[in-house]
Amino acid sequence: MLAFRRALLLAALIVTLLYLTTRSTSPPLSSPRAASPQSQAELDLLAKASTAAGSSDRQPSDANPTDNHHDSPKAEKKMKDMSKLTLYERLAYHFPYDVETKFPAYIWQTWKWTPAHGEFAFREQEATWTEQHPGFIHEVITDQVAVHLLRLLYGSVPEVLEAYDSLPLPVLKADFFRYLILLARGGIYSDIDTFAIRSAVDWIPDHVPRDTIGLVIGIEADPDRPDWKDWYSRRIQFCQWTIQSKPGHPVLREVVTRITDATLKRKRAGSLKDVHDKNVIEFTGPALWTDIIFEYFNDERYFNKMNSPGPVDWKNFTGMDMPKVMGDVVVLPITSFSPGVQQMGAKDYDDPMAFVKHDFEGTWKPESERHIGE
Numbered sequence: 001m002l003a004f005r006r007a008l009l010l011a012a013l014i015v016t017l018l019y020l021t022t023r024s025t026s027p028p029l030s031s032p033r034a035a036s037p038q039s040q041a042e043l044d045l046l047a048k049a050s051t052a053a054g055s056s057d058r059q060p061s062d063a064n065p066t067d068n069h070h071d072s073p074k075a076e077k078k079m080k081d082m083s084k085l086t087l088y089e090r091l092a093y094h095f096p097y098d099v100e101t102k103f104p105a106y107i108w109q110t111w112k113w114t115p116a117h118g119e120f121a122f123r124e125q126e127a128t129w130t131e132q133h134p135g136f137i138h139e140v141i142t143d144q145v146a147v148h149l150l151r152l153l154y155g156s157v158p159e160v161l162e163a164y165d166s167l168p169l170p171v172l173k174a175d176f177f178r179y180l181i182l183l184a185r186g187g188i189y190s191d192i193d194t195f196a197i198r199s200a201v202d203w204i205p206d207h208v209p210r211d212t213i214g215l216v217i218g219i220e221a222d223p224d225r226p227d228w229k230d231w232y233s234r235r236i237q238f239c240q241w242t243i244q245s246k247p248g249h250p251v252l253r254e255v256v257t258r259i260t261d262a263t264l265k266r267k268r269a270g271s272l273k274d275v276h277d278k279n280v281i282e283f284t285g286p287a288l289w290t291d292i293i294f295e296y297f298n299d300e301r302y303f304n305k306m307n308s309p310g311p312v313d314w315k316n317f318t319g320m321d322m323p324k325v326m327g328d329v330v331v332l333p334i335t336s337f338s339p340g341v342q343q344m345g346a347k348d349y350d351d352p353m354a355f356v357k358h359d360f361e362g363t364w365k366p367e368s369e370r371h372i373g374e
Contacts, residue, residue, distance in 0.1 A: 087257050087260060087261065088253060091183070091253045095248040097247065097249055099211065099214045099246065100211040101247075103186065103200075104185060104246070106136065106137050106139070107129050107133060107137070107188045108139055108189045109126065109129070110140065110177055110178075111140055122192045122193055125192065126140060128197075132199045132200075140192065143170075143173075146177055149181075153180070153184040154184070160180070160256065162267075163176070163260040163263035163264055163267075168272050169277070171280050171285075172280060175259075175285055179256050179259070182243060186245050186246045189242070190241065190243075191241040194241060195359075200244055200355075202355070203330070203332065203355055205323050208323075212328060213328055213329070214245060214249045215246070215249050216243070216245070216330045217238050218239050219238060219331065219338070220238060220240075220286055220338060221236070221334070222345060223344055224344065224345075233281055233286075233287040234287055234314070236314035237286050237290050242358070250296060250302065251292055254295070255288065258292065262283065294313065298312050303327055319345060320333045320334075321333050321335065332353070336353050336354065339351060339354035340354075
């Protein structure tokens, strides 16, 4: 009976939220609300997270970003017949991208329990994000809340929900969730076992206009050694345990499309059961993430390649020790998100470019897939 009443309460809550969000404008994120108490009930968390703003106020700026660095939401909103659109196009319609908006002041993390739970073991790491980001909305989303939150955000794109529900491993769902929440809401996603060393306010160099950047990523691995293929799937590998983005970014749109299509194809073929831990890195993990980022850098829809000396590849990023701007993406050096690994040119935790410290204790991924051999 208790479970039945809880289900009725949750259904009523979601219906109410849908009514309210279609009747009113979401609050802007240029002046973010204070973080909510970490001891709140999961249903309260769901209500607050689901009604959070999906876009932020425009920043005043004299810059005029070129069309190949952001989409055209106004043009996309004219599309009405969804049956004729691809999944990628429908995601663009429902989650338009505008590079000129501010980065939403959200921090998203996921784990089995919230910080209010007695078995939550990452209080020290989780607290650093709140301490370093006063005024941000910081949420730790449990698996149960994630399901309902995604149903609310992606109800108009049912195949995305089908793909999420069909993924056979927790690590696959954890990977997929980070892309989904950032595509729909933007902000910062970081794995629960990650310390915030410096505020995200410092991640983008001061000379780079914020209204020209929509995605901030870091380098996970730059293995300059002959046997790098024995340890990593890519010569340069971008990390996905910490990502900052604005809603609707084309890289996230492509990742969500790719994972959804691959999952449903495997489901129809009856091969999802064959996906094991060793397949994760290519299916939803950093290999897929890295490939799609490089595809984006070489996509003529977003970048003018007329005067380019050649394709953008690992050679453009190996050995870098300062941030690099590629269109509307800031790529941080390996020290920023992987300090203290004592290899691949990464510097220590006290370096000015060290922004987060990832311990790998709370990740579902086998450590052998995330670290080069000692």
